[in-house]
Amino acid sequence: MGDISIAMLDHHRKTSGSEMSHQRTAIGRFERFWNELLLRRRTQKAVQWWCDRQTLNATEQAESIRDGLLQEIFSLRRSMELQLALQPQNSLENSHRGLPQLEQIYNQLKNLAEQIAPLDLDTNFLFVIKQTLSKWSDERTDLKVSFDFPQDWNYPPSQNIHLILQFLMELLAIAVPEESEEVLINLRSNTHQRIEVTVIYSDLGLHKKNEELVDIHYLGQAFEFLVPGTFRQRAWDCQITYSLSW
Amino acid sequence: MGQETVESAQLIILVVDDHEAVLGGTVSALKTQYPEAIIHTATTAQDAQAQVDRQIPNVALLDLSIPEAPSEQANTSAGLQLLRTLMQSYQTLNIVVQSAHVKSLIRLKPTINAHEGGFTVADKSASMQEMLTKVDWALQGLMFTPKEMRAGLEVKPEWLEVLNFAFQEGLQDRAIAQAMNLSERTVRNYWTKVQDALGVYPDEGINMRIQTEIRAREEGLID
Numbered sequence: 001m002g003d004i005s006i007a008m009l010d011h012h013r014k015t016s017g018s019e020m021s022h023q024r025t026a027i028g029r030f031e032r033f034w035n036e037l038l039l040r041r042r043t044q045k046a047v048q049w050w051c052d053r054q055t056l057n058a059t060e061q062a063e064s065i066r067d068g069l070l071q072e073i074f075s076l077r078r079s080m081e082l083q084l085a086l087q088p089q090n091s092l093e094n095s096h097r098g099l100p101q102l103e104q105i106y107n108q109l110k111n112l113a114e115q116i117a118p119l120d121l122d123t124n125f126l127f128v129i130k131q132t133l134s135k136w137s138d139e140r141t142d143l144k145v146s147f148d149f150p151q152d153w154n155y156p157p158s159q160n161i162h163l164i165l166q167f168l169m170e171l172l173a174i175a176v177p178e179e180s181e182e183v184l185i186n187l188r189s190n191t192h193q194r195i196e197v198t199v200i201y202s203d204l205g206l207h208k209k210n211e212e213l214v215d216i217h218y219l220g221q222a223f224e225f226l227v228p229g230t231f232r233q234r235a236w237d238c239q240i241t242y243s244l245s246w
Numbered sequence: 247m248g249q250e251t252v253e254s255a256q257l258i259i260l261v262v263d264d265h266e267a268v269l270g271g272t273v274s275a276l277k278t279q280y281p282e283a284i285i286h287t288a289t290t291a292q293d294a295q296a297q298v299d300r301q302i303p304n305v306a307l308l309d310l311s312i313p314e315a316p317s318e319q320a321n322t323s324a325g326l327q328l329l330r331t332l333m334q335s336y337q338t339l340n341i342v343v344q345s346a347h348v349k350s351l352i353r354l355k356p357t358i359n360a361h362e363g364g365f366t367v368a369d370k371s372a373s374m375q376e377m378l379t380k381v382d383w384a385l386q387g388l389m390f391t392p393k394e395m396r397a398g399l400e401v402k403p404e405w406l407e408v409l410n411f412a413f414q415e416g417l418q419d420r421a422i423a424q425a426m427n428l429s430e431r432t433v434r435n436y437w438t439k440v441q442d443a444l445g446v447y448p449d450e451g452i453n454m455r456i457q458t459e460i461r462a463r464e465e466g467l468i469d
């Protein structure tokens with residue numbers, strides 16, 4: 001009887017052990033599946049967020065053309081038509097009057113083309129990024145901006161170099177609100193190419209708010225998926241350093 | 247192009263645009279065709295509404311992208327809402343839409359179709375002469391909408407009735423109005439709508455009614 005009981009207990013233990021092992025395996029598989037599903041969903045949301053931002057940027061650019069450039073061209077044309085209608089004998093003088101406005105329109109269109117797709121980005125990354133960031137810095141007169149760039153940049157251009165620049169500009173748009181004090185932008189390279197943006201905020205409240213921004217979270221995830229690259233964020237005192245590597 | 251332009255004496259014209267240079271250019275262009283006209287300007291939807299409420303102009307030229315009030319940003323919603331309100335409150339107001347956003351007008355198609363005053367569209371890419379022609383057409387109570395706004399031939403039953411009374415039974419506008427129990431003005435308005443749908447507009451040497459009949463037969467609207 002005792003032997004049977006021991007044998008039964010032993011069998012029960014082995015059976016239970018085997019069942020538990022199956023259960024653990026099934027739970028493990030389910031957890032992995034669930035985590036993959038969550039990761040896919042998070043990535044999907046981040047990519048959707050990115051697409052929405054680009055659509056918004058494109059809409060704003062289109063509106064600035066309609067409300068700005070097109071109106072100027074309209075005014076110039078009307079002015080020339082009126083001069084032709086009312087003072088045809090002064091046509092040479094009238095043409096000269098329109099030239100400065102034409103030059104202005106030309107420059108605006110040139111800047112717009114640069115904004116949409118910077119020239120020579122893939123052959124002269126360092127020069128283009130310095131120019132783009134200088135322009136951004138000129139527009140942010142409320143802010144102290146400093147750059148730390150190497151003298152040369154001899155790396156083969158990334159396939160997604162334009163995308164990387166877009167991510168950098170989006171990061172600056174989100175992470176550097178009006179109440180920021182200072183921004184330091186570094187370009188580094190060792191095993192990877194890396195851009196670091198350090199933002200110094202004027203108070204802890206703003207710093208905290210920016211540390212938790214959902215937009216930064218989506219930007220980071222979209223960057224890692226689309227580039228693909230690595231996005232990191234380190235916060236201390238009133239500063240946050242954002243790092244984009246590829 | 248053109249029939250005789252509408253007399254400019256005592257004409258009151260309202261021009262609505264938030265760009266000063268555009269306003270200046272448009273006013274100067276209008277003065278070449280209507281030297282005696284009184285031309286008012288407005289730069290916001292609120293100001294435009296107030297001016298029309300104060301004194302209904304003979305024709306209003308509207309941009310679609312304007313701010314609702316001073317120091318607000320220009321947007322097409324404000325312009326479209328102003329247009330909608332004006333057409334609903336002043337059903338016989340003659341309107342010219344002069345804008346770089348004319349495609350947005352599709353949102354107001356039913357309201358435009360129901361409007362009884364002249365309604366024409368001048369894209370800002372048009373020449374000065376084309377713009378002045380559109381102003382003149384609006385003052386004559388005519389309708390002109392861009393082709394993109396017309397998806398296929400859309401002819402309402404009441405417009406077809408007018409065509410049948412005119413070309414099958416040979417009635418003039420007064421008789422048509424009596425037969426349909428409408429005002430003559432409404433009958434004339436239906437003519438402009440069906441002519442716009444058929445792409446028939448004033449031009450040198452063109453008889454509008456005969457051209458309308460030709461096009462209506464081509465489209466199978468009348469036998």
